[in-house]
Amino acid sequence: MSEPQHSTLPMLSRRRLLGLSGGLALTGALAAACGSNTGRGGGSSGGGGPALSQWYHQYGEAGTEQAVQRYAAAYRQARVTVQWRPGDYDQQTAAALLTDAGPDVFEVNGPSIDQIQGGQVADLTEQIKNARADFNPAVLAPKTYQGRVYGIPQVIDMQLLYYRRSLLDRAGVRPPQTLDELVDAARRLTTKDTKGLFLGNDGGAGVLGQGGLPLFAAGLQLVTDDGRTGFDDPAAAQTLGKLHTLYASGSLLLGAPADWSDPSAFTQGLTAMQWSGLWALPQISKALGDDFGVLPFPRDGSAGRPAVPVGAYASSVSARGKHIDAAKAYAKWLWVDRTEYQGDFALSYGFHIPARISLAKKAAKLRSGPAADAVRFSTDHGHALPLLWTPKSQVALEDAVSRIIKDGADPAAQVKAAVATANAELQRVRRKTG
Amino acid sequence: MLSRLLGPQRRYLWFWVFTGPFVIGLAVFAYIPLLWSIGLSFFDAHNTVTPTHFVGFANYGSMLSDTAFTSSLATFAVFSLFIVPATYALSLALALMVNRLRFARAFFRSVFFLPTACSYVVASMIWKLSVFNGVRFGLANTVLGWFGADPAAWLSTTRPPWYWVVIVTVRLWLQAGFYLVLFLAGLQRIPGTLYEAAAVDGARPGWQVFRHITFPQLRATSVAVLLLLVINAFQAFDEFYNLLSTARGYPPYARPPLVYLYYVALGQGQDLGLGSAGAVILALIIAVVTVVQARWFGLGRKEA
Structure with a gap:
């Protein structure tokens, strides 16, 4: 439901489509040789511990990329590399999840029912447990399957x-x-x-x-x-x-x-x-x-x-990563514990509603005029896919x-x-x- | 033993040194994915390339009973029925004209060839955003305005289906130049003596000479051009996707099979079994049409 790229139209050529479909088998074969660091994209790194890669789709607003790199750099328990991925992000992640070369932590306009049933994304119920009631229920519901949560909502778009x-x-x-x-x-x-x-x-x-x-x-x-x-x-x-x-x-x-x-x-x-x-x-x-x-x-x-x-990009953890527990811990740290980063991410660059109800209530930019109306609509009349x-x-x-x-x-x-x-x-x- | 393996003057070694990388590349990037895809089409392969649940021909059954897929097959049949003759006639006419030029022939050849160098994506964007946008200041609507007509929403009107004008013109513009060059090469291979003989026999320059000398002499070129055109039409994706898709999906009209497969099976929803079945059906149709066409035109037979 959320609108990933406001400024760019989706562009794709037949060559890339065929590459996507036909190349899937290939990706699997090459994956073993590549490991989790694909060498693409420059990122930042924080403390010691295992190396994690985190993917974001390309946000149109200036400063977002620097912000997520800043958050990643502040994490001490793992070395997190941020990849900022332009293009058809949902298709890229869907294909990458079939391989070992995919991300450890990634934002996703989902995860989809087939990704959950296929065991491609890790269960994050424990990680979100303490704050579960504070997440907007309309956007948390599509990330939940049989009571288990598979993605932590980041921000709400409407x-x-x-x-x-x-x-x-x-x-x-x-x-x-x-x-x-x-x-x-x-x-x-x-x-x-x-x-x-x-x-x-x-x-x-x-x-x-x-x-x-x-x-x-x-x-x-x-x-x-x-x-x-x-x-x-x-x-x-x-x-x-x-x-x-x-x-x-x-x-x-x-x-x-x-x-x-x-x-x-x-x-x-x-x-x-x-x-x-x-x-x-x-x-x-x-x-x-x-x-x-x-x-x-x-x-x-x-x-x-x-x-x-309404819709929300969620942060999910790939079930094929090498350090699933470390990846879960990082996702919890960033998208559950560090509320100051969540507030900053929602409103300092683009204009989104924080997924946490407590943060949405606190945000000064959402308190008056049409923005306040919008928040009210999203709470009272919001429907996610x-x-x-x-x-x-x-x-x-x-x-x-x-x-x-x-x-x-x-x-x-x-x-x-x-x-x-x-x-x-x-x-x-x-x-x-x- | 080793020397036998290497062959005289190590020819076998050098053979593999030169061809090996290409054979490996072809196998890894074409044949393995192709065979894998055929394999996938017999499995329930949601979000996996190593499925375990064999379903036989169920994917083929559901693909062929899917009216959206069959209507997309009809779409590209209609599209190729139109675009193939149109491109053929246009590029042949342009080639005949350029061939008759006494001066600046190289200039016009280049001018007509240039669009070929333009990407389908870029051309589609220009067509969509400036030439055929739906507001009053779009190029096409400005022209309509001179004649007092109302602006048309080119890509959103289904009755009448104006969107075909956009799709067909962008493809004509993009590919006519390429086939023009092929025809020019063909025209220049026709011996001048034939025309002289025709003139001696009293053939009138113009239609008669074209009908009895030029056109039959272009047969080899024509066959090649038609084959390429048909395959290109069947593979249509780029301009359709970039002209008609929105952030929210693709309209149900003018939707070629590849675009449909992309949306239901091979993009975000990874139903790889179903998508592969659709791709195999499409590949079979292209293969059959190409073979029939080649037989029809006698491709590969010795020129008499």
């Missing part, structure tokens, strides 16, 4: 709806509280040069499809607590159908030079409302001053509730939402197809449990 106060006032539109009001507001805010709403260049299929946000707003779930599909319901089709109305009304901005994750379209006045991430708030605030407000995705239907997507919601289910739902939005496909039939795929996937991961 997405929300930004609106331009002055444009809404001029058009006499109230900030929308329901999906119908949002459709209406977008229409009334659309002028010759400004569109009403920007949900991404795909008309919202990506941001609204993959995470199933409109389904949460309709009072449904992706996966129920007992591991079954939670949106096999007529309300799902009804809500998703309204997204097509929005698209067909001509009030959505499409084909902007920078996609939804970047606030440029909003700050440049191409749109009156935009869906984006909390990370964009400092930039918007700088460009527009007080002339903006934030909203969750509005509720729909009688059982509906407002919803925002469930652990059992596999990439295959994500693709299926996103396909369905895209076809509904853009092609005007029959919502009921599309939901049914997505439910079928999700059922099969959930059955697969449940079977492994037994």
Whole structure:
């Protein structure tokens, strides 16, 4: 759910894809020769003890890399080498975990159910034990499988709806509280040069499809607590159908030079409302001053509730590392014990909510204005991608939402197809449990 | 004994010294992964390359019954049906024109060839961000604006499917120059005496000469060009991925098989068994099409 790289688009060539898939076998063969130090990336090192390698994805904000190296250097029980990895980070770690050449401690937009069931990540329940209640439950839940914790949440990223106060006032539109009001507001805010709403260049299929946000707003779930599909319901089709109305009304901005994750379209006045991430708030605030407000995705239907997507990169330990206990101890030291580093990491460089509730409450930058609203949304209305919601289910739902939005496909039939795929996937991961 | 192993003048030794590194490289980077991948396709291989749970043809079954995968096969069939003739015609036409030039031929040859040196990723970014972006100041929309038309959201509109314009033009721009050079080489190999003989026999310059002299003489080149074009079309990934993917995934239209496999099986969700099955199916299709095509055109037969 969290948005790893706000500034760069994912770039990949066929050669690299084939390299990834075909080269997997090779990586295994070479791994024995390489050891845990791959020689890539410069890092810092701290005290004595075993050598650990720690991976981070490349954060866009200046200073983050220096900060994590500073933390690592302060650790005395092991020599920690930090690798800062640009590119398709999730794919890189997924491939590296198949080998012995992978990281010992790594941040991960997961770990995924298959990584946990495959025994690729170590159990961190003991390490998080003393502070478990202090972690935001919405983001800790997807890192937890059968009561055991496999990743320590680092910081929370979330997405929300930004609106331009002055444009809404001029058009006499109230900030929308329901999906119908949002459709209406977008229409009334659309002028010759400004569109009403920007949900991404795909008309919202990506941001609204993959995470199933409109389904949460309709009072449904992706996966129920007992591991079954939670949106096999007529309300799902009804809500998703309204997204097509929005698209067909001509009030959505499409084909902007920078996609939804970047606030440029909003700050440049191409749109009156935009869906984006909390990370964009400092930039918007700088460009527009007080002339903006934030909203969750509005509720729909009688059982509906407002919803925002939340997600967290977690720190996990590879089960194939040479020094698993040392790696666990380091992960605990950095992401459980050293709260001052956690606070610094969340808010000194980028703009994230600390994963610890106590830290989020203390943070001065999150106490007033839209930032405080955002924290409130994330606590009251936050939904993370469930652990059992596999990439295959994500693709299926996103396909369905895209076809509904853009092609005007029959919502009921599309939901049914997505439910079928999700059922099969959930059955697969449940079977492994037994 | 040793001298027999080394061969006369140590030829065998030198043979292996020269070819050995390449044979090893080919084995390690191509054949072993290939065979391994075929092996994986018969296993339930989630997040592992050394699976233990043999599932037979189950991965193939689920891949072939997956409508998203079969529709992606249809996508690239349509794509290659269009892009292969289009590139062929465009590069042949350009080659004929460049070949007739009296001066600055080298200049135009280079100009048309230059895009080949451009990366697919870079070209896709330029197409997506400046030429065909959806706002009013994009290049294509500026041109539309001169004629009073509304700006189009090129990559997000499915009705009509404007995104094909973007995908096809970027590939034409990128690869036409390369095939132009192949055709030029072919054209220059046609003996001038043939044209003289045709002129003596009363063939009119233009279509008649092209139809009966130039085109048949280009047969070898044409076959090679078509084969390369088809394989390239089947392997489409770069421009599709970079034009249409977002941070959140890939739309369900214009999705070639490699892109689909990347999202469901070979990227973050490491279902390597299923992904390998899809890759093997794709490889088989490419192999069959290539063989059929080669037979059809009589590749490898002695030129009469």
